[in-house]
Structure formats: C-alpha cells, structure tokens
Amino acid sequence: MAISMRRTSTGSSWSDLTLVVGGLAVASAIELAILRTFTRTAIHIPALNALQEPYEVLSKGGRYAYFVAVALMLPAMAMLALQFGRRGFAALFGVLLFAAVAAGAAAGVGGRLILDWATLTAIVVLAGGLAIQSPRRAAALPLASFGLAFAMSGAYSAAPDFAEAGANVEFPGWLLDGAEISGLAFALTAPLIASGRGDRAARWTGLAIGGMALLVFLGNGSTSRFLLLWNVGLSGILPGFLYAAAAGTLSYTVVALARSGRGLEAAGLGLLITGGIGLHSTYQSGLVVAGLAALWAGTLAAAQAGEGAEARAETPDAEPQQSPASFAATS
Amino acid sequence: MLHRLSNHRRAVIGLVAALAVGGLLQFTNTNPAVSQAQYINAYEVSEDPGLDPAADVWSKIGSVSIPLTAQAGQYIGGGSVTAIKAQAVHHEGRLYVRVSWDDPTMDDATTRAEDFADAVAIEFPANGQTAVPSICMGQADAAVNIWHWRADSNAGLKDPLEVYTSALVDGYPYTESLFYTAREAGNPFANPENGAVQSLYSRAFGELTALNVQDVEGLGTHTDQGWAVVFTRDFLSENPGHASFAPSTSVDMAFAVWDGKEDERNGKKAVSQLVTMNIGAAGAFEEDGSMVGTMAIAAALLLGVAGLGVGLAVYGYREKGR
Numbered sequence A: 001m002a003i004s005m006r007r008t009s010t011g012s013s014w015s016d017l018t019l020v021v022g023g024l025a026v027a028s029a030i031e032l033a034i035l036r037t038f039t040r041t042a043i044h045i046p047a048l049n050a051l052q053e054p055y056e057v058l059s060k061g062g063r064y065a066y067f068v069a070v071a072l073m074l075p076a077m078a079m080l081a082l083q084f085g086r087r088g089f090a091a092l093f094g095v096l097l098f099a100a101v102a103a104g105a106a107a108g109v110g111g112r113l114i115l116d117w118a119t120l121t122a123i124v125v126l127a128g129g130l131a132i133q134s135p136r137r138a139a140a141l142p143l144a145s146f147g148l149a150f151a152m153s154g155a156y157s158a159a160p161d162f163a164e165a166g167a168n169v170e171f172p173g174w175l176l177d178g179a180e181i182s183g184l185a186f187a188l189t190a191p192l193i194a195s196g197r198g199d200r201a202a203r204w205t206g207l208a209i210g211g212m213a214l215l216v217f218l219g220n221g222s223t224s225r226f227l228l229l230w231n232v233g234l235s236g237i238l239p240g241f242l243y244a245a246a247a248g249t250l251s252y253t254v255v256a257l258a259r260s261g262r263g264l265e266a267a268g269l270g271l272l273i274t275g276g277i278g279l280h281s282t283y284q285s286g287l288v289v290a291g292l293a294a295l296w297a298g299t300l301a302a303a304q305a306g307e308g309a310e311a312r313a314e315t316p317d318a319e320p321q322q323s324p325a326s327f328a329a330t331s
Numbered sequence B: 001m002l003h004r005l006s007n008h009r010r011a012v013i014g015l016v017a018a019l020a021v022g023g024l025l026q027f028t029n030t031n032p033a034v035s036q037a038q039y040i041n042a043y044e045v046s047e048d049p050g051l052d053p054a055a056d057v058w059s060k061i062g063s064v065s066i067p068l069t070a071q072a073g074q075y076i077g078g079g080s081v082t083a084i085k086a087q088a089v090h091h092e093g094r095l096y097v098r099v100s101w102d103d104p105t106m107d108d109a110t111t112r113a114e115d116f117a118d119a120v121a122i123e124f125p126a127n128g129q130t131a132v133p134s135i136c137m138g139q140a141d142a143a144v145n146i147w148h149w150r151a152d153s154n155a156g157l158k159d160p161l162e163v164y165t166s167a168l169v170d171g172y173p174y175t176e177s178l179f180y181t182a183r184e185a186g187n188p189f190a191n192p193e194n195g196a197v198q199s200l201y202s203r204a205f206g207e208l209t210a211l212n213v214q215d216v217e218g219l220g221t222h223t224d225q226g227w228a229v230v231f232t233r234d235f236l237s238e239n240p241g242h243a244s245f246a247p248s249t250s251v252d253m254a255f256a257v258w259d260g261k262e263d264e265r266n267g268k269k270a271v272s273q274l275v276t277m278n279i280g281a282a283g284a285f286e287e288d289g290s291m292v293g294t295m296a297i298a299a300a301l302l303l304g305v306a307g308l309g310v311g312l313a314v315y316g317y318r319e320k321g322r
Helices: A011-043 A048-081 A086-106 A114-131 A137-165 A174-189 A200-219 A219-231 A240-259 A263-275 A282-314 B002-006 B007-029 B056-060 B151-155 B183-186 B292-321
Strands: B039-044 B064-067 B069-071 B083-091 B095-103 B118-123 B142-149 B197-202 B217-223 B226-234 B248-259 B269-271 B277-283
Touching: A011 A219, A011 A263, A011 A282, A048 A086, A048 A282, A048 B007, A086 A114, A086 B069, A086 B292, A114 A137, A114 A174, A114 A282, A114 B269, A114 B292, A137 A174, A137 B039, A137 B064, A174 B277, A200 A240, A219 A240, A240 A263, A240 B226, A263 A282, B064 B197, B064 B292, B083 B248, B083 B277, B095 B118, B118 B226, B142 B151, B151 B217, B197 B217
Parallel strands: B039 B083, B039 B277
Antiparallel strands: B064 B083, B069 B269, B083 B095, B095 B226, B118 B142, B118 B248, B142 B197, B217 B226, B248 B269, B248 B277
C-alpha cells in the first residue's frame, strides 16, 4: 500500500508514532481475526481433526500476534503520552492512570476493585475529554457514545468488585441495554469522525464489509452473536442488520481516515474496534486506551496544523512554522 | 516503500524489536495481561446451604448478573432468557452454585411430544485441561464437563392422563423395568429418582455423553420471580472428565438456559460467555458487619480521580480557546 506523507521539518516523530500505533492496530486486528474469531469458530469445520496441524500453526500465529501487540502497547502508549501538551493533560492523565493500574495488576499489586474502576475512569476521561476537545462538534457524538457504552458495560460487570470492600453491589440490568444501544450508536455515527471525507474506496469498503456482515448474520446469526459478545462485548439483542450496518460504517470510517491523511486517527479507531466495549482484560482495555489517546493526539495535531496555517496566512512574511503536525502517514 | 520506511528508522527498529519481544513472550509463555472478565466469588460459609435455593445463606451474599445471548443452532429462536443471576459458596469441601432467572411459566412436563422443559446448564473445563476450551461444547484438546438440570427431571415422572385426559388404558400388567424400555435402557429422563442433574462430557459438537459417575446433585424451585436452581458437588473428583475445584483457585465457567415455553431445547437456548469463578479461601462475611466507612472512602477516591480527569479535560478545552 502507498504511503503518502505531508512533510515538515519535525514531521518524523509523528510519522514514527503513526507507524508504531498502526503496527499495534494491525497486530491486534490479526489477533482478533485468528485468536478471538477463527479458533473459536473452528469447531464448525468438518473433519477438523484431519486439519489439526494447519489449525495449530494458525492458532500459534494468532497467539504470536497477540504477544506482539502486547509488546507494542508499552512503546505506543509512551510515545502517545509524550505528544500531549497543556491541551492534552486529561489524555496524559488517562494513559498514565491506566498504565499504572495495569502494571500493578500484572505485578499482583492491587485488587480488581482498583484495577477495574481506575480503568473505567481512565477510559471515561479519555473519551469524554476527546469529545469535548474535538474541533468538529459532530464528532463528539460517536466519541461520547463510545465512552458511555464502555462505562455502562464496564460498571455493570465491575459491580462485584465491591465485595473486596465487603459490600454486595448490584447494578440494574438496563445498563447492559444502554451499553448495547450506545455501542451501536458509536459505530453507526463513526463517519462523523471522518467528517465526510470518504472517497470511493472508503464507500466500497464500507459496503463490502457491511454486506458481508449482513450475509453472516443472515446465514448464521447465532455464531455471529456469540462472536459479538465474546469479541466486542455486545450481546446482539437488536436486529442483525443494525450490526451489519455498524460494521460497514466503522470500516468506511477507518478507510476514509487513512486515505485522507489521518493515519493516526485511523489506527486509533481500529484499536477501539479491536479493544471492544466493556471490561475483558487489561490487554483489550489497553487497546482502547491507546486508541482513544491516538485519536486525541491526531485531533491535537490537526488543530495545531490548522493554527499554524492560520498564523502563516496572517503573517505572510514570517518564517514557515515548525509544525509537528505532519503525521499524515497512511498505509 | 522501503525508501520511505528508511526515513522512519527508529519506528522500524521499534517494530522489529516488538516482533522479537513478542516471540520471546510467547516462547516463555509470559503474559502480562490480567483478566478483567466478569467473575463470581465463591466464599466459604460456616453453615451448609443444602439443596434448598431459598436457604438463608443465599440472601446474605451478593449475586452476579450475567448477560446471555441467543444460540439458535438449526432452529429459529433461542435466547428468550436475557440474563441469569449466579451465586456460589463452598462448605467443608463441597461447592454450591445457585442460578436464578426470570421465567413466569413453569414448564416441567415433557409428557407430550410438543412440550419442552425449562433447563439450565453450567459448563466447566474438564479436569486435566491446560487450555481454555471452546465454549461450544469444548474442543479436541480441551474437553468440558457440563452440569445439566432439567425441570421435568426435577418434577419427576407424571401420569400421562394428566395431559391426555381422554385417554383410556385397559390395563398393563407388567411392573418390571424390562417392560418399560426407556427405564430399562437407563434413559435418565425415565429414571428421575437418579436426580435432576446430569453430569456430561464433551470435546466437540455431537460428542456429548453422560459420565459414568454421576456425582452432581441439584434442586430447582419455581416462584413468581422464576426459577432458582442449586447445583452441588464435592471439590474433589478423581473421575476422568469431571471438573476439579480447590480453595484459592479460579475456574472458568459458562451458563446456558432453556425456556420450554418458547420451545427451546438442544442448541436452541441462551448462553453466556465464559466467566471466572474465584473459589475463596476466606469466609464470606465480615466480623464487624458494616463497611460503610470503607465504601465511602472508595467512592470519594473514585469521584476525586474522575473529577481530576474531567477538570484536566475542561482545562484543555479552555486552552484550545486561547
């Protein structure tokens, strides 16, 4: 695939960031396709025993993609954290809060109460802050919807954590319905993030993926819903065509962002898809945190690029701005 | 392409390093990620809960609501029950799991061919498994042990005349099992005295089979709120194919529910994803009872941290306006 670059003198740091975050998105997408999807549905393959060897090779490949994604997560988060200035203190706060509790949990420090609720706080702060900061008002809708869906689903499943403090807490079941609706709202309104920049390739990709998803839902609705629940945290209680449309709009948005020079945001959105909604593991939560931080960094860069252009327009004799916003590496 | 990548030497080196580190992590099986999946705490209790779903102990411990999704299989439908509540305790080396769900109708008779019974099942990895099995009846290298409770077995055999009121039987002189073929063949649904729960084993679709040793007990009761069913079994079971439990360990489990009123049976049901059961070594109840102080501190901390984050977001938004 082609790489198109808008270069400035300090552009390489953004491009490096896009490559690393993009690498994380690709590794997690491979892991999602093989480890979380193929190996869970392979039992449908007739005579799987005869195909045991290729199955195991593929399964190990998926597991390798998982470990590569885990290895990439730390440098990606560190690089993202370094991008945030005063406007991104909340993003920095969210990334550091999650990194601290996830590292603590890996080391066996802190219980689920701290881990789960700090994760939810970090993600709500990142999604909410991003929605507030977004230069395009309409883009706030999908971003806020994602944060709301994650918060409702996560809070519901994290309620038993309060048993660590000796309390029996149970949240109402409508939180799950709310998470389902908000999660779908995020996906269906995701094109607002790309703000109508999609070209023909994006539209065809969206139609193809959405069409394929519709066929899968019509052909084997139960397995599709299983995968929805296991992979992205949605239980599939709404009509299948809505989920198919959501798959189409999400893939349209990723391609539209990538092809309009917003590779970092495309990778960020991809990470939200592979991370899913709700609490599954610190790996998947980390994908979501990295995805939101990437979207935030992309938004900040775009805003700085816009301000730089405005400044140059106002002072035509001035030296060219040393804008860092040259992140536009798309692949 | 390569020329362009050479402009990003640091990123390329980082990506190559990640590929190497990923291989190392896989080779050493070092997984730094921690599960945040839904879980159930099975605490030790001092009183024996028994098989009664209304026993006091269940009202003293919290329940976990677990969402279900539809499995339709070859039939249209399934998934009419959208969530179950699960609780678990252990007492003197015996595990007790209570499952309850909303179901206004009690479908506990399968006398007619068109009737189907309400049912619930719990799936565990069979003992000796190193991999997490596929939730769909296990997989070749990771079998599952399924505890299956059915309302018709729970209710016992019913007289066909209850549903076929116009039927007339002239007489059937034989009382020996030999002349009741299903009973003689060991069909568990013709032998309800063996219990309402079957312990099953599977490694794939179509391989579901009853285990030789049936050591799981269960009892269900139906109220206006729906069904509540208690399953129980000793922790230790040396029999092949049975699930294993021990204090201070965790085990994966999944749930399935059938609503007979909706003609749900076999693969037409509602299923959960895998959740984790933590079998606690500690008791369920605090000595001093109230934890209001701890909860208040936790809530204040949470609100404080969230408030800090929101404040930073607002600060950033104002910075944008300058």
